[in-house]
Amino acid sequence: MAAHPAETGTLSRGPTLADVARLAGVSMMTVSRVANDCPNVRRATRERVGEAIRRLNYVPNTEARALATARRRRVALCHSTARTPYLGEILAAALKQSSESGVQLVVIDFDDDEDAALAAARMTTSGVDAVLLCWPFCDVPAVRDVIAATALPCAALAPGRGTGDLTVDNQAAARAMTEHLLRLGHRRIAFIGGDLAEAASHSCLAGYRAAMASAGLSAAASVLMGHGDYRTGLDAAAELLARPTPPTAIFASSDEIAAAVVATAHGRGLDVPADLTVCGFGDSAIARAIWPRLTTSCPPVAELTRQTVSLLVRRARRGTAGIPSAQTALHYRIVRRQSDAAPRLFNHCTMP
Numbered sequence: 001m002a003a004h005p006a007e008t009g010t011l012s013r014g015p016t017l018a019d020v021a022r023l024a025g026v027s028m029m030t031v032s033r034v035a036n037d038c039p040n041v042r043r044a045t046r047e048r049v050g051e052a053i054r055r056l057n058y059v060p061n062t063e064a065r066a067l068a069t070a071r072r073r074r075v076a077l078c079h080s081t082a083r084t085p086y087l088g089e090i091l092a093a094a095l096k097q098s099s100e101s102g103v104q105l106v107v108i109d110f111d112d113d114e115d116a117a118l119a120a121a122r123m124t125t126s127g128v129d130a131v132l133l134c135w136p137f138c139d140v141p142a143v144r145d146v147i148a149a150t151a152l153p154c155a156a157l158a159p160g161r162g163t164g165d166l167t168v169d170n171q172a173a174a175r176a177m178t179e180h181l182l183r184l185g186h187r188r189i190a191f192i193g194g195d196l197a198e199a200a201s202h203s204c205l206a207g208y209r210a211a212m213a214s215a216g217l218s219a220a221a222s223v224l225m226g227h228g229d230y231r232t233g234l235d236a237a238a239e240l241l242a243r244p245t246p247p248t249a250i251f252a253s254s255d256e257i258a259a260a261v262v263a264t265a266h267g268r269g270l271d272v273p274a275d276l277t278v279c280g281f282g283d284s285a286i287a288r289a290i291w292p293r294l295t296t297s298c299p300p301v302a303e304l305t306r307q308t309v310s311l312l313v314r315r316a317r318r319g320t321a322g323i324p325s326a327q328t329a330l331h332y333r334i335v336r337r338q339s340d341a342a343p344r345l346f347n348h349c350t351m352p
Helices: 017-024 028-035 043-056 062-068 087-101 113-124 141-148 170-184 199-214 230-241 255-267 285-289 301-318
Strands: 074-079 104-109 130-134 154-157 166-168 189-193 223-225 249-252 277-279 296-298 328-330 333-335
Touching: 017 028, 017 043, 028 043, 074 087, 074 113, 074 301, 087 104, 087 130, 087 301, 113 130, 113 141, 130 141, 130 301, 154 301, 166 170, 166 301, 170 189, 170 199, 170 249, 170 277, 170 296, 170 333, 189 199, 189 230, 189 255, 199 223, 223 230, 230 249, 230 255, 249 255, 255 277, 255 285, 301 328
Parallel strands: 074 104, 074 130, 130 154, 166 328, 189 223, 189 249, 249 277
Antiparallel strands: 296 333
């Protein structure tokens, strides 16, 4: 009788690609194509291989796969340390997903838009197999043109901007936040937004208007748009709060604008949220740094990054070049903190 591996001290090997192929009744090449999510595999075959993988508890050896193809694929993540939002979360999620996908992540910091096209051109000849463009470079035409001129697969990552391959439903998020304010009892709800040329600002305004219209409320006189920065918030809040009948709640299309609204309210002797509710959008660092901490809409940055990296790796393995236009939307969630409350029973104009 043959000795049991435990009796001889020999380690038992796990299931191999050949074991899966034998159980599924297909070639090892077919198993490899299914494991790598390659196209042109019939559904019945894919399901049979998947069942064999589950039954055997087979885990693909990404390192062995990389050696078999001479080297690991290299994915370049292009960002700006100064300008890319959520950079810490993006890098952590991208590194984790790259490791799980068996690819090497090459992190590249572009300095500014002017030099980004030259940096992108150098990067495309440096031996990378795919490119992940973070905001703002995914919105820079010169950079996109450089990538489009190569055979490199590319994906865009822009949480909250509405321009990535996988994005978030800004309109639904803004509508949900406005509906939250309506449920608290607010009816005089103002909106302060950024540049309407930006997809995110346009979508947020549309969501706000949709919620107000559904509640039978007019929003025409309660919308102020600017550049999306802190100064926009200061100027717009000063105008809104100086009105004879000011809003009881202000919803801003960014946390930076909302922080400026809070500062303006405090400067006028108003308590947030007792006298004025203020809500932001994006759950950026400033939302947690000011007092009261902002109620805001939080984009799923880690999940967005994970899925975008996974999508890019699949494109690289399939040899899909360029920057596609199709988008898949993920959903925000509302993070309630200390800046929102039910409105007072009297108007601000009665206050000193």
